[in-house]
Amino acid sequence: MPTTKTLLAALLSCTLAVPALAGPLKVGMITTLSGGGAGLGTDVRDGFLLALKQAPDIDIEVVIEDDQQKPDIAVQLADKMIQSDKVDVLTGIIWSNLAMAVIPAATAQGKFYLSPNAGPSALAGKGCHPLYFNVAWQNDNLHEAAGAYANDAGYTNSFLLAPNYPAGQDALTGYKRMYQGDIAEEVFTQLGQTDYAAEIAQIRASGADSVYFFLPGGMGISFLKQYAGSGVDIPVIGPAFSFDQGILQAVGEAALGVKNTSQWSKDLDNPANQAFVESFQAEYGRLPSLYASQGFDTANLLISAAKTADVTDPDAFQAALEAADFDSVRGNFRFASNHHPIQDIYVREVIREGDIYTNRIVATALTDHSDAYVAECEM
Amino acid sequence: MPVSLVIEQALNGLQFGVMIFLMAAGLTLIFGVMGLINLAHGSFFMTGAFACAATAAATGSFLLGLAASLAAAAAAGALVEVAVIRRLYARDHLDQVLATFALILIFSEGTRWLFGSFPLYLDVPQALARGVMLPGGIQYPLYRLVVIVVGLCVASGLWLLIHRTRLGMRIRAGESDREMIAALGVNIAGLYTAVFAIGAALAGLAGALVGALQSVQVGMGEPVLILAFVVIVIGGIGSIRGALIGSILVGLTDTLGRFLLPSAFGLFLDPSAATAFGSALASMLIYILMAVVLIFRPNGLFGVA
Amino acid sequence: MNRETLANTVILAALAGIPVLAHLGGEPFVITLATRIAILGLAGVGLNLALGHGGLVSFGHAAFFGVGGYAMGVLASHAQAWTPLATWPVEIPGTNLMPVIWLTAILAAGLLSLVIAALSLRTRGVYFIMITLAFAQMAYYFAISWPAYGGEDGLSIYVRNRFPGLNTLDPIQFFAVCFTLLCLTLALMSRITGSRFGLLLQATRQNPARVEALGVQTYRIRLFAFVLSAMVTGLAGALYADLNRFVSPSMMSWQMSGELIVIVILGGVGRALGPVAGAGLYVLLENQLGGISDHWQIFLGAVLLWVVLFARGGVLGMLCDRRSADG
Structure with a gap:
């Protein structure tokens, strides 16, 4: 009104x-x-x-x-x-x-x-x-929320994975801004890479208790499917991009149960x-x-x-x-x-409704969250 | 660094190499017999993946999907050969590059027209979606192990086809002297279509096998195509043996480079710089390998001058 | 050849005249399109020397195009941020002066191409196509992973660089700059192809053994042609970056190399103004087809296929004569 x-x-x-x-x-x-x-x-x-x-x-x-x-x-x-x-x-x-x-x-x-x-x-x-x-x-937001969620979930040793380009580096910076535990290993992959066997082997050998990855688009689909088939069972966290409605059907069962952070969910x-x-x-x-x-x-x-x-x-x-x-x-x-927005960011879980994969909200990661750069802006 | 991790990575490199080989074998065969550079070979890879995903979704059977991928890619290959490629054999490489570049545009956009922009769903068959324990305490995904075996079987099958069958004899004859086998009354047009369809089918099979590990989407063929080109140039164009050895070399170099280089740089740089430099160099490594091979052997490892 | 001269005159007159009309009619976007044609045409003119006259099918010219672009991006970003480019051994500041940027772009592309050509020219045929592709891919991945200049994000330059006495932000004035450079390069190319070197280059493409028998080292002839070709493409890259006020690794992608080849072939391989005609057709197709359908790339593919299969010699070949340009 x-x-x-x-x-x-x-x-x-x-x-x-x-x-x-x-x-x-x-x-x-x-x-x-x-x-x-x-x-x-x-x-x-x-x-x-x-x-x-x-x-x-x-x-x-x-x-x-x-x-x-x-x-x-x-x-x-x-x-x-x-x-x-x-x-x-x-x-x-x-x-x-x-x-x-x-x-x-x-x-x-x-x-x-x-x-x-x-x-x-x-x-x-x-x-x-x-x-x-x-x-x-702001690009860092969902990653920050993931870092905050990792603290809440009690993870203390994260394995980080992102493509080697600016948004990938920013993503890991965003995660580390909120996350308080140790870093088991930080691996940068080639942008557009489709085979993650080498990285999954490193995850298996790292002794981490959680994996945070930022792999937008087809990269995330490939990673998750290969991860699910590898027998590694360390829990995975990601931003909403790899678990969105448009690509969840392509990831399929491999995504079930994965926690991801988003400012929106259909429920x-x-x-x-x-x-x-x-x-x-x-x-x-x-x-x-x-x-x-x-x-x-x-x-x-x-x-x-x-x-x-x-x-x-x-x-x-x-x-x-x-x-x-x-x-x-x-x-x-x-x-x-x-x-830039001030908003709540949620933790979602991938579920199956009938034969469609989708998300539901399980927790709130950050409330009234702004971004780390707001103080630098003069206007 | 545990030995089991290094062995696991070497297996990963082998699996990657075997997949590239399925692409490279067709490319090198087509070049060897018809003298054609086919940039559109990646489109057959994509065709195979889409055919497999669509069939598997409709019937629920991954095996039927594989059969569909072979059939669809071979059919697409034969169709393209008869309609377009046939006119390019007598042309120079420049015309071939341009025409097959145009085919990529048509294939990619046509596939998007048919299937939409979203990636398709294709999963590893349930029975293979688990890890197995190898001797020496190495846990390894069963599906990847199967892929290695399938790839090596195809490689031996191809060898038998070329060295033990009548079609193979004609292919070898075509490689050494095109005019002569035509003069001997061999149906050269039919032979060319067959070779092209076989090459396309192999690419389609690779697309389907890889599609189950990755996402099935438009444009998935081109990165593999570039790798396959690197492979056949390293191995020597026209040589199946060169393609096999080149593929495994490229697969191992890429996988082990990505894994070892960041740690190697970590010995004398701080961790974040080491990861950045190491990853940067690793992504350039196979191209460096190719350049080095060509500088010392301008016709590849097994090529003839 | 008379018809080709006529066609060339019409092409240049149209390229110069349409933006002027657009300027008077208040249609600045048409001028932007014409500028794009002039710049891509210039890049094509460079590639045409290696590809058309020298028979060196380079599938990696995007590397030189991109290096030219980055020469602009790096210099201008330092000028924009008031930080020196290097502090040792002497302090080198960035610059936003176009002539300095152009010179840097030409030199950088020349140096890179010298290394690439010295190694690549040991190979022939398909191997040459593929090794140039490999070098361009190396440059591409290097640009993506190197964080200092934006990596995959590229570099944005907020204001177009300066040319003394002109307001380059005005589309028509920037077009004039690009068009003048194109004409100067065309004149230079016509001098080169008519010179002893140009004739030797043609002969080297057609019959290298005979040229060697004359006591001329074909390797040197090819090397010189390739480096010169790369320098022109590098200059075009600097202009292209200035047109967009932006440079990113995508300028070095293999698709870009493919587009440059498409431009040369569309227009007519080995013809002086072939690349300009090709660039014009390519830009028009891209702009017109995009408005007709989301799936316009199918039609672009069909047009390209048709040109290769049925219109050999490109647009200029069709317009002028049926003589095969590759002799």
Whole structure:
């Protein structure tokens, strides 16, 4: 419910911006719709469009383009959307390296950017920007939660595994920020590696009491299946990315019982989430994923801001976004001063419902959690 | 570092090498007989994996899935040979590279059209999804052991096919003198299609076997393709024996490098720098191996000038 | 050859004219596309010297393209952060001056290609294709794992580098810079292919034994052609990074090497303006097909296949004559 004050502000901004009100709010969505990572982009897009469909009275036009998971293509699409389509807001990017290529340039040109997935640390700290909002998480968040959960579960000797690239190194840093036990061994694999026999042998020999791994996409599927077939029974913890609805069926039984950390789950008990899960299934015939929930929240944030402010008045629009006056499917949601979420992060367990693998919440790892970079952000 | 860990890693390297061999054998056969560089060979790997996953999901039988992977990859291979590849034999390598690059795009995107963007579900058969105890107290996944055995059987079968059958005789004749066997009245077009289909089927089998360990998804063939190229160049193009030895060499170098290099650097660097450097060097290791081999033996280990 | 001269004139005139019209019509994205064509065309012109004139099928030119890109990224990131590039033996600062960056890119690509070519040229045929691929893969994995310059994330440069007297942030002015470099390189290439060296290179491709019999070392001829080719591609890499204000290891991936080959063949192997025509067609296909279907890569694949099978000699070959360009 908008208060009288924000209504007044909205009225005022409308009257001030009358000449520019001719067109609808224009959104450019750059996301991955082809290649190996297409599933993630498809989910963000579908979640986003579902939210727009549920708010027919708000005039928002979306231009969607496929970045093929290539940074240079993403940059060119951003140029096209800004120069040719004349969009007001950009969104959609899945991968941190693409985000780093596009977001600083877009915000420098005065465009709003709402991130539905990637949250690189460089943009949360010194590189933060008034026009950049992250609706998902700062990249370290889920790893920090996993570290906190490892303490709660009483693990004291963790084996850490991640690909050798910046997000992989950040992931392990995030885990170690919260985790208080010893590190049995820290292993970096090649990015895109598909065979983990060598690493699993090292895990077996390490004497660790827990394994934390960050292996997004197909890498995680391969690792888990091979781990399950190896006879090693040290418990595994991971971030939600490797246990999400889109890929759980591919991992199969190997994932059953694994604990993973996420800011969202389909069984989160709030009306917005129940309505979302139901309508997403009705619309697309599949269960929503983490990414779909983030796309849905991103669109609802945008709708909430468009209701109260006009994008031609950037200050008012920014203030409207900062207010985050929408019903997030995650329940509690607000922005920290660096425009990154303050939210609860849960521990989920992989279960089987009928013949579908999915997650349920078993604990709360962190409450009202922000990120480690918020103090470095000056704006 | 316990000896059992080193042995286990060597087994892992062997299993990896055997899988690459299934890819490399087809590539090297196709190059040896028809003189064709086939970048689209990774697409047959993917075709096999998807056929196996789809069949196993529909029937519940992994064995039927394997049969389907062989059939689908061989059919795809034969189809592509008749429709496209046949026109490329007389062309230079440049045209072959470009045309088969185009085939990759068509195969990958076509598969995504049919199956969607999400990875498919294919699991190791229940009976094999456990560890076994090897002599010397080494615990090892049974499925990987079976994969090693299957790969070595295929290698011997291939040897028998080439050295003990009429088809093999024609293949060998084709490698040494193409015009001559045509003049002798052998159906050269049929022979080429058969060789291409056999190569594709081997790649499809590899895709299905590996697909059970990894995720079955679009684009899974290309990383293996590059490795297979490295292998056949190291072994000498056209040589099956070279492909086998090259595969095992590459498999062992990669696995042991990834495992040993970070610890080796750890002797004189601090742990995090050692892991970073070691992993970086390990990912370049097989390419360094290939470059070194080619510098000293420009036609590979078993190639003829 | 008259028709080819005519076609060349039309291509260059179109590439120069369309951005000017777009500038007047307020369509900056068209200028960005034209800049991309000019830069990829330049990279193709470089590759064409090795591939078309020298018959050296390099499947690893992305390495030089990427090194050029990183020359820009490293220098500009140091200038951006006000940190010196090196402090020993003398302090070397970063820079955001384009000519300095270009020179660095050319030298870096030249040095790398000297090492690669010296080793690779001992091999022939498929082995050469594969060893160049192996070296490019090494460079790719090195760039991914080396943490100092962003690794897989790449390097973002927030403001385009400077060229004295110009505002390079203005799309049309940056296009002018790239187009001028393309024309200068084309002129240089035409001098080179017409020179004694160019003729020897052609002869080395067609009949190396005869050239050796003349007392010329074909190894040196090939080496020189390969290094020169890499230098041009390296320059294009620096421009490409500046166009995107971003560089990442994907510039060195084997797919990028494949795209460069596609560009050269689409246009017409061994023809002076083949790569420019090829780059134009490639960029247009990519932009137009993407709008038609999510599965546009199928159609791109079909077009490429059709060109290889039925339109030998590429676009220029079709337009000009049926003479096979590979002689």
